[in-house]
Amino acid sequence: MARIVQKFGGTSVGDxxxxxxxAKKVKTEVDAGHEVAVVVSAMSGTTNQLVQWASEIxxxxxxxxxDTIVATGEQVTVGLLSIAxxxxxxxxxxxxxxxxxxxxxxxHGSARIDDIDSSKMRERLAQGxxxxxxxxxxxxxDGRITTLGRGGSDTSAVALAAALDADRCDIYTDVDGVYTTxxxxxxxxxxxxSITFEEMLEMASLGAKVLQTRSVAMAMRHNVNLQxxxxxxxxxxxxxxxxxxxxxxxxxxxxxYSPDEAKITIIGLPDEPGIAASVFGELAQNxxxxxxxxxxxxxxxxxxxxxxxxxxADLNKAVEIIEKNKSALKYDGIDSSENVTKISVVGxxxxxxxxxAKTMFETLAEKGINLAVISTSEIKISVLIDSEYTELAVRxxxxxxxxxxxx
Amino acid sequence: MARIVQKFGGTSVGDxxxxxxxAKKVKTEVDAGHEVAVVVSAMSGTTNQLVQWASEIxxxxxxxxxDTIVATGEQVTVGLLSIAxxxxxxxxxxxxxxxxxxxxxxxHGSARIDDIDSSKMRERLAQGxxxxxxxxxxxxxDGRITTLGRGGSDTSAVALAAALDADRCDIYTDVDGVYTTxxxxxxxxxxxxSITFEEMLEMASLGAKVLQTRSVAMAMRHNVNLQxxxxxxxxxxxxxxxxxxxxxxxxxxxxxYSPDEAKITIIGLPDEPGIAASVFGELAQNxxxxxxxxxxxxxxxxxxxxxxxxxxADLNKAVEIIEKNKSALKYDGIDSSENVTKISVVGxxxxxxxxxAKTMFETLAEKGINLAVISTSEIKISVLIDSEYTELAVRxxxxxxxxxxxx
Numbered sequence: 163m164a165r166i167v168q169k170f171g172g173t174s175v176g177d178x179x180x181x182x183x184x185a186k187k188v189k190t191e192v193d194a195g196h197e198v199a200v201v202v203s204a205m206s207g208t209t210n211q212l213v214q215w216a217s218e219i220x221x222x223x224x225x226x227x228x229d230t231i232v233a234t235g236e237q238v239t240v241g242l243l244s245i246a247x248x249x250x251x252x253x254x255x256x257x258x259x260x261x262x263x264x265x266x267x268x269x270h271g272s273a274r275i276d277d278i279d280s281s282k283m284r285e286r287l288a289q290g291x292x293x294x295x296x297x298x299x300x301x302x303x304d305g306r307i308t309t310l311g312r313g314g315s316d317t318s319a320v321a322l323a324a325a326l327d328a329d330r331c332d333i334y335t336d337v338d339g340v341y342t343t344x345x346x347x348x349x350x351x352x353x354x355x356s357i358t359f360e361e362m363l364e365m366a367s368l369g370a371k372v373l374q375t376r377s378v379a380m381a382m383r384h385n386v387n388l389q390x391x392x393x394x395x396x397x398x399x400x401x402x403x404x405x406x407x408x409x410x411x412x413x414x415x416x417x418x419y420s421p422d423e424a425k426i427t428i429i430g431l432p433d434e435p436g437i438a439a440s441v442f443g444e445l446a447q448n449x450x451x452x453x454x455x456x457x458x459x460x461x462x463x464x465x466x467x468x469x470x471x472x473x474x475a476d477l478n479k480a481v482e483i484i485e486k487n488k489s490a491l492k493y494d495g496i497d498s499s500e501n502v503t504k505i506s507v508v509g510x511x512x513x514x515x516x517x518x519a520k521t522m523f524e525t526l527a528e529k530g531i532n533l534a535v536i537s538t539s540e541i542k543i544s545v546l547i548d549s550e551y552t553e554l555a556v557r558x559x560x561x562x563x564x565x566x567x568x569x
Numbered sequence: 570m571a572r573i574v575q576k577f578g579g580t581s582v583g584d585x586x587x588x589x590x591x592a593k594k595v596k597t598e599v600d601a602g603h604e605v606a607v608v609v610s611a612m613s614g615t616t617n618q619l620v621q622w623a624s625e626i627x628x629x630x631x632x633x634x635x636d637t638i639v640a641t642g643e644q645v646t647v648g649l650l651s652i653a654x655x656x657x658x659x660x661x662x663x664x665x666x667x668x669x670x671x672x673x674x675x676x677h678g679s680a681r682i683d684d685i686d687s688s689k690m691r692e693r694l695a696q697g698x699x700x701x702x703x704x705x706x707x708x709x710x711d712g713r714i715t716t717l718g719r720g721g722s723d724t725s726a727v728a729l730a731a732a733l734d735a736d737r738c739d740i741y742t743d744v745d746g747v748y749t750t751x752x753x754x755x756x757x758x759x760x761x762x763s764i765t766f767e768e769m770l771e772m773a774s775l776g777a778k779v780l781q782t783r784s785v786a787m788a789m790r791h792n793v794n795l796q797x798x799x800x801x802x803x804x805x806x807x808x809x810x811x812x813x814x815x816x817x818x819x820x821x822x823x824x825x826y827s828p829d830e831a832k833i834t835i836i837g838l839p840d841e842p843g844i845a846a847s848v849f850g851e852l853a854q855n856x857x858x859x860x861x862x863x864x865x866x867x868x869x870x871x872x873x874x875x876x877x878x879x880x881x882a883d884l885n886k887a888v889e890i891i892e893k894n895k896s897a898l899k900y901d902g903i904d905s906s907e908n909v910t911k912i913s914v915v916g917x918x919x920x921x922x923x924x925x926a927k928t929m930f931e932t933l934a935e936k937g938i939n940l941a942v943i944s945t946s947e948i949k950i951s952v953l954i955d956s957e958y959t960e961l962a963v964r965x966x967x968x969x970x971x972x973x974x975x976x
Contacts, residue, residue: 242634
């Protein structure tokens with residue numbers, strides 16, 4: 163007998179038939195003798211409607227009222243799923259954030275979980291009752307409803323799994339696991355049987371939208387055994403596990419890409435100590451997150467160019483800030499582009515295999531793809547390229563690192 | 570400065586524009602220096618959608634889950650109205666049933682209010698903050714969400730007015746007050762400036778659907794000053810008041826009718842003591858509510874006929890019960906009809922004016938309308954007639970009692 167947390171997203175509970183399907187998946191675990199807590203999102207589309215109402219009635223709305231409104235989406239789903247479970251003979255009850263309670267800070271709209279009191283729920287689980295838990299929501303220090311922000315239901319599930327000391331936390335979604343890369347771009351992408359937390363964190367933050375980054379970080383911190391699997395099949399998914407439990411270390415786990423990037427080049431900065439600090443200090447103060455940076459000094463002219471990448475949403479703001487500081491920075495000009503994509507090779511094995519960077523750069527060079535910026539970490543190498551080469555780069559790297567599914 | 574409870578029903582908050590309109594009505598009272606608590610229903614249509622989902626996913630659903638689901642309707646409205654108020658410069662916050670709390674018994678789906686703790690709300694009201702309260706909902710002894718049943722928001726408003734010692738409880742609706750009869754049948758019906766609790770109770774239970782019977786009874790018990798008024802105009806409505814505060818007692822307050830009636834005649838019962846008890850005891854045991862009864866003994870045959878009225882929904886069940894007991898009751902036959910309507914003349918003044926019954930019967934006789942059954946109370950006289958005479962009867966009585974608006 164194990165204790166399992168299951169999480170189903172908005173698409174998986176999108177209508178009554180799908181909720182009935184979820185009930186069956188829960189029953190399977192109950193029939194196998196497990197204690198089960200199920201975390202659910204709002205029916206797909208519901209949250210958007212609620213957010214739209216809140217925005218229309220008042221663009222500058224009180225976040226506490228916003229949370230009161232949008233939290234109803236999950237409240238409806240837990241009621242419906244509990245009824246669906248009871249109808250197929252499974253004892254179940256719904257739990258709202260404030261009923262458990264899931265205590266959060268008071269950052270309405272993007273609250274963080276402080277504490278989950280699982281004592282009452284543990285009693286019910288021990289009696290064989292399924293706990294149907296509203297994701298995405300909690301209760302703040304002032305007794306008002308809080309929400310964890312978009313995608314927060316993954317975080318709810320992982321936090322609950324940690325609080326319940328669950329043996330497994332299964333995240334059901336509309337794909338059947340984590341792939342070596344996006345199958346829409348590379349048809350030969352294959353499903354991974356397992357991936358480490360660190361790798362998953364990189365993949366998630368690099369645009370593989372299977373799991374929310376925050377939930378992976380929390381799972382890693384509390385060592386929660388995660389599984390990403392499909393709501394619409396019964397096949398096993400991908401296990402996200404601690405590094406130590408990975409049996410077979412493949413060279414590379416996956417190729418990720420993030421298309422929402424932009425780059426800025428500041429041309430002809432004086433090559434003085436502290437010049438980079440001036441540029442990036444100003445941007446940081448204005449809450450612009452800079453990702454990768456490369457500085458190319460020119461020995462002849464005493465001038466240097468700095469190129470860096472940032473999110474597309476911040477591009478205009480960043481350009482304005484730099485232009486406003488032109489007299490202080492004394493540069494010659496600015497060049498910026500939205501048509502860039504970050505391509506990353508991710509894998510634990512990189513630590514011990516220095517050949518990864520070489521293979522990556524050679525592969526891209528062979529296809530005539532220029533690298534604007536490069537950055538590396540212990541388990542990934544990222545490069546910024548022209549967006550039009552995205553598909554070619556992903557497919558070439560996928561083959562070069564032996565990830566193609568040739569079955 | 571007064572303390573006022575306002576209540577707006579589903580039609581009054583049916584879309585964002587109407588919610589903004591409600592915000593303006595609240596602001597008017599705030600600007601006049603009053604402390605204001607607003608009770609709102611779900612946006613019209615919302616509750617039906619939620620009820621439909623709950624019924625579709627499981628016809629025999631757990632009432633606790635049903636309440637969890639349907640209570641979300643009001644939760645959305647309080648959030649939206651609070652934002653709308655803040656946007657026009659009125660300090661406001663939403664209160665859910667469990668946040669106040671409004672404590673109820675555990676009869677989920679039709680819970681009764683045990684107690685309202687108004688201490689926190691009074692503090693906020695004193696600070697000039699408007700309390701936006703979710704109607705229809707409370708919290709049960711087990712910490713689960715309860716609902717008060719259909720139309721329960723009127724009850725929420727009256728109970729809150731009593732708990733807050735409010736000076737007035739204004740029920741905003743889509744009509745501009747209580748009328749002497751249904752204006753759709755009698756175009757000369759006029760709006761009453763005031764009506765007593767007792768009269769309103771009779772009118773409400775007789776089909777004038779302006780106020781829920783239960784809320785009127787509660788207002789009477791706690792002596793809450795009620796006003797029924799329009800959401801869509803600024804005119805004063807109808808005050809529902811204590812008998813002692815009515816200045817001018819008109820003869821009759823109104824003519825009510827209830828079309829959902831049925832009648833059964835049991836023909837040729839033995840004229841023995843206890844025979845009526847046998848008939849109605851059996852029906853009562855099976856939860857059939859009998860309304861008016863008439864027994865017509867025949868001196869020659871030692872046989873008697875009993876005619877009685879009941880709700881249409883109970884007709885088939887009642888006939889079955891009587892037929893099952895034919896051998897014990899020893900009657901000759903049964904006659905039943907759904908095509909009957911109860912017409913009632915309601916008014917406090919009836920107590921002192923014995924001529925009311927005479928005028929009523931004469932008026933109906935002149936039009937050739939037969940009375941199947943008659944019943945009287947201190948403040949009303951009801952008769953059962955063929956449904957096809959409904960409009961004629963209502964209009965004739967309305968004229969005969971001098972209620973026509975000839976302005």
